């Protein structure tokens with residue numbers, strides 16, 4: 001869809017600001033990676049091979065680590081990622097360390113993830129370039145349990161025990177964030193897991209968000225019911241006296257949502273069109289600004305219009321660019337031209353910075369490669385911006 005135009009105080013076409021954090025060598029490196037990803041055939045072949053390698057447990061880390069992993073991830077450990085955190089911080093862009101290990105299923109692994117998340121909080125407390133942490137509830141509980149909790153079915157005794165364990169585990173993480181004064185963004189997940197996540201997040205918001213938002217919920221605006229959910233939550237929070245922390249995204253895994261709805265024969269929770277999602281997304285931004293005395297929020301998006309619209313709404317209401325309740329956020333390696341231009345104008349900006357062992361980050365890297373592929377002969381935006389900056393540097 002053709003982006004709409006708006007009178008916005010922020011522009012994204014200054015590539016000198018957008019790529020100030022990359023020296024010529026880094027820029028050339030990114031050029032080659034995005035050039036390769038710009039080829040649908042090559043991306044198709046390599047992502048299929050990577051998917052196959054994951055299935056048969058064939059090692060591909062040696063190929064991913066010096067290439068796509070370097071562009072989209074901070075490192076294999078927190079310590080390895082700190083160099084990127086510093087580099088972003090030097091350009092006034094915060095980092096949100098995202099422990100990207102997906103699909104774990106055992107209590108031992110969930111306990112390990114809890115420890116890792118609490119370690120991130122302690123590092124964030126000391127590091128001004130890490131303004132907030134993030135987590136997925138599915139990283140500390142099984143999908144099976146979350147689905148059962150969300151279904152409203154009667155729980156078996158062992159499920160009741162696991163549910164209690166999950167509650168305590170999540171509470172310990174939120175407590176650590178609260179003690180450190182560092183907020184935590186809780187990611188939104190599939191709609192059949194989300195009711196359990198909603199209940200957990202809301203209970204911790206009520207406990208920890210009395211003075212400021214520490215626990216942040218996420219709403220996916222590709223769901224047609226989430227704007228009403230957000231409005232309702234603001235009303236509830238005002239009555240009960242806790243602040244709303246909200247990350248606003250459009251939503252991932254659209255095909256998975258539609259397919260499950262079709263397979264199981266229930267109406268899809270997804271908006272009827274991209275335009276409807278866009279409209280709901282921008283309405284959620286407006287709602288947040290209208291309730292800025294009560295809502296702290298993060299616009300998690302690579303959509304240029306939405307970022308410009310938010311900047312426009314802020315200006316319209318006379319809010320300063322670095323208003324403490326408002327954050328813009330993009331994924332590391334994606335839309336740098338937006339993140340760094342926003343930061344240069346004084347807006348609060350952060351990047352999700354995934355890290356973890358390469359083999360566990362492969363599903364994430366495959367998603368990034370697919371998203372950055374040229375669409376119907378159109379050059380990927382990242383790639384075209386890199387070309388523009390290279391031409392500018394050559395003079």
Ligand SMILES: Cc1cc2nc3c(=O)[nH]c(=O)nc-3n(C[C@H](O)[C@H](O)[C@H](O)COP(=O)(O)OP(=O)(O)OC[C@H]3O[C@@H](n4cnc5c(N)ncnc54)[C@H](O)[C@@H]3O)c2cc1C
Nearest residue numbers: 187188222249250251252273274277300301302303329330
């Ligand atoms: C900082 C950050 C945090 C994130 N956290 C989460 C999270 O917690 N949970 C999560 O699910 N995702 C999360 N995402 C991913 C996000 O939901 C989007 O998938 C991604 O950002 C693309 O949307 P966009 O707004 O950037 O860009 P756009 O390119 O403008 O929008 C693409 C999105 O529009 C929607 N869409 C596309 N086609 C249709 C259609 N036919 N009908 C209806 N809707 C359509 C889909 O949501 C698609 O992802 C996060 C993204 C960022 C940047």
